[in-house]
Amino acid sequence: MAKRWRTWISDRFGLRRVYEGTLNRRVAKSSWYYGDGATLTFLLGVLVVTGMFMSLTYTPSPDGAYESIRFITEKQVLGWFVRGLHYWAAGMMVVMLFFHLFRQILVGGYKFPREGTWLIGVILFFAIILMSFTGYLLRWDERSIYALKVAQHMFSRLPWIGESVVVFIQGGTEPGATTLTRLYAVHVIFVPVLLGLFVIWHIYLVIIHGVTSQEERNQPIYTASQQRQLYRAQARSREKGENFFPMTVFKSGLMATIVFAIVLTLTLTLGPQRLYPEADLTTISRPIEEWWFYWYSGLIALLPNTIAPWFVVIFPIVLFIILILLPFIDRSPWRGFKKRLWPPIVVGICVIGILYLTDLRRRSPWTGWPDSEPPPVPAGVVLSPEAEQGRQLFAQYGCNSCHPISGHGRKVAVDFGQIERRLSQDYIRDYILQPPEGIAMPGYRGRMSAQDLERIVEFVLVAQTFPRSQ
Amino acid sequence: MERRTFLQIAIATGGLVTAAIVAIPVIGTALSPVLRRESGELWQPIGALENFPIGQMTRANVTVPRDDWSQTLREKGLYVLRSSNAELIVFSRNCTDLSCPIVWDEGSNCFFCPCHGGIFSRQGDPMKGPPKRALYRYAARVRNDTVEIDLRSVPPMA
Numbered sequence: 282m283a284k285r286w287r288t289w290i291s292d293r294f295g296l297r298r299v300y301e302g303t304l305n306r307r308v309a310k311s312s313w314y315y316g317d318g319a320t321l322t323f324l325l326g327v328l329v330v331t332g333m334f335m336s337l338t339y340t341p342s343p344d345g346a347y348e349s350i351r352f353i354t355e356k357q358v359l360g361w362f363v364r365g366l367h368y369w370a371a372g373m374m375v376v377m378l379f380f381h382l383f384r385q386i387l388v389g390g391y392k393f394p395r396e397g398t399w400l401i402g403v404i405l406f407f408a409i410i411l412m413s414f415t416g417y418l419l420r421w422d423e424r425s426i427y428a429l430k431v432a433q434h435m436f437s438r439l440p441w442i443g444e445s446v447v448v449f450i451q452g453g454t455e456p457g458a459t460t461l462t463r464l465y466a467v468h469v470i471f472v473p474v475l476l477g478l479f480v481i482w483h484i485y486l487v488i489i490h491g492v493t494s495q496e497e498r499n500q501p502i503y504t505a506s507q508q509r510q511l512y513r514a515q516a517r518s519r520e521k522g523e524n525f526f527p528m529t530v531f532k533s534g535l536m537a538t539i540v541f542a543i544v545l546t547l548t549l550t551l552g553p554q555r556l557y558p559e560a561d562l563t564t565i566s567r568p569i570e571e572w573w574f575y576w577y578s579g580l581i582a583l584l585p586n587t588i589a590p591w592f593v594v595i596f597p598i599v600l601f602i603i604l605i606l607l608p609f610i611d612r613s614p615w616r617g618f619k620k621r622l623w624p625p626i627v628v629g630i631c632v633i634g635i636l637y638l639t640d641l642r643r644r645s646p647w648t649g650w651p652d653s654e655p656p657p658v659p660a661g662v663v664l665s666p667e668a669e670q671g672r673q674l675f676a677q678y679g680c681n682s683c684h685p686i687s688g689h690g691r692k693v694a695v696d697f698g699q700i701e702r703r704l705s706q707d708y709i710r711d712y713i714l715q716p717p718e719g720i721a722m723p724g725y726r727g728r729m730s731a732q733d734l735e736r737i738v739e740f741v742l743v744a745q746t747f748p749r750s751q
Numbered sequence: 752m753e754r755r756t757f758l759q760i761a762i763a764t765g766g767l768v769t770a771a772i773v774a775i776p777v778i779g780t781a782l783s784p785v786l787r788r789e790s791g792e793l794w795q796p797i798g799a800l801e802n803f804p805i806g807q808m809t810r811a812n813v814t815v816p817r818d819d820w821s822q823t824l825r826e827k828g829l830y831v832l833r834s835s836n837a838e839l840i841v842f843s844r845n846c847t848d849l850s851c852p853i854v855w856d857e858g859s860n861c862f863f864c865p866c867h868g869g870i871f872s873r874q875g876d877p878m879k880g881p882p883k884r885a886l887y888r889y890a891a892r893v894r895n896d897t898v899e900i901d902l903r904s905v906p907p908m909a
């Protein structure tokens with residue numbers, strides 16, 4: 282009886298063909314880490330569902346956006362959970378996106394006959410980055426508004442059309458109502474529709490061309506038809522092939538489940554991203570981008586300022602061109618590491634670079650900032666009254682906006698508590714009054730009294746003798 | 752012409768014309784902010800002259816007239832340096848690297864950018880970090896003891 286119903290449904294709804302074409306087929310055996318694509322698809326699903334349900338409440342207007350998100354988070358039943366899932370799934374999506382990209386480079390996933398799969402993947406890569414960016418702009422807190430400004434500023438560097446692009450994205454010369462409606466439309470309609478179509482296309486091509494199999498990585502392959510033969514032989518073979526359903530699905534599902542467990546844990550422990558003060562262009566603020574963009578920001582800070590302004594515009598364009606051209610440049614017959622040394626090297630450098638820059642940006646040692654709190658005195662050290670006054674003045678004159686003492690405070694300039702060669706009294710005094718040419722320090726001549734100067738010099742002298750923290 | 756070829760051409764033309772009738776207007780609408788962008792000067796008051804003590808850096812806000820319907824974000828922060836009785840410099844608060852909001856540090860007499868380490872002098876000149884050019888200055892004038900600035904005297908990202 283049940284069987285008859287099943288047959289009827291699959292016949293009348295045309296499911297038989299879908300089943301044969303997608304689930305019930307032989308594929309080459311793949312390793313567990315080939316589940317990254319399925320994981321991305323799964324995360325996309327989570328994002329679509331949670332996003333759809335947040336759009337029931339979200340108000341794309343500067344007057345209501347921020348408050349509507351507050352409402353979702355604080356008043357709506359399980360709203361915080363839905364928002365949390367959306368946020369962490371988005372973050373993990375970016376992480377997995379890089380994983381997927383790097384893995385494909387490592388195994389030569391872009392090589393014939395999979396160029397089409399790769400090219401669509403490149404488009405998806407940029408679309409997802411765009412989503413991960415527009416998404417957090419919708420929060421309309423101070424991080425959003427300045428992230429928008431930074432991105433806009435990058436666009437403004439495009440030759441000739443820069444300013445027009447800014448006005449186009451913003452919907453006017455200043456951010457306002459039309460800005461948010463545009464961002465909203467892009468985030469929930471334009472890009473998602475394209476993303477959906479391209480994801481389906483991408484997967485369709487994966488079904489047609491399969492994924493880079495073990496055998497392909499072990500031997501040189503010279504033509505697309507040779508690859509097809511090899512792949513088919515593996516898919517059919519008992520040891521080297523498997524049924525897509527349930528074998529492959531189970532393995533990919535495992536990875537997706539693990540990643541989802543991470544997303545869930547982060548949601549339950551850290552909750553959704555906290556809301557910073559509402560977007561506003563008048564109050565002092567210290568915004569920072571979302572963590573998955575830290576590395577890029579760090580890179581901008583590290584580059585010499587002759588390159589940095591152009592780099593931000595050129596880098597994404599160059600990256601796009603390189604990725605698009607990759608399958609046409611690298612046409613060697615090898616796909617594994619055996620005869621291809623550059624992929625592990627390049628990917629290794631990228632991964633280490635990204636992690637390093639992310640950490641650097643987290644610490645942002647290049648940022649100076651006013652701080653009225655004088656540097657702390659190490660335990661056991663007693664300052665003379667003059668030096669103590671100097672310590673107060675050290676903050677009053679903004680020395681501590683850049684100079685740390687024994688590791689405390691902003692780390693832009695020399696730490697007198699950890700200096701290698703002690704400076705003499707005269708040297709310090711002259712330096713404060715008139716720093717040498719090319720040093721990024723303001724001269725204090727004319728705006729610091731002789732007494733204040735002596736006190737600060739005294740404090741710096743004492744700070745040089747502070748016990749070293751190892 | 753063969754019947755088949757004719758039909759192919761007819762379908763292609765019909766399709767393209769229909770697509771164009773829909774596509775061109777929607778693109779035009781989307782481009783509206785660029786096509787209808789206003790130019791020319793736009794002077795706005797930022798406060799009475801006496802609000803800006805001589806020799807000091809003062810924070811000020813300017814109201815941005817906009818023709819959209821939202822009430823928020825109508826104000827923009829600025830820094831005003833009145834270096835002498837007659838001379839006023841009105842700085843934009845946007846870092847010239849990538850527009851992060853700079854802060855004035857009275858102690859060190861420097862502007863700090865929170866993003867990539869940009870530091871500017873009291874005169875707005877870049878001292879450190881990625882910024883290459885000086886802080887943007889608005890055109891300023893005094894009318895009836897009120898300081899006014901021209902909002903369009905700096906580029907949109909400034």
Ligand code: FES
Nearest residue numbers: 846848849864869
């Ligand atoms: S935005 Fe100011 S240093 Fe980059």
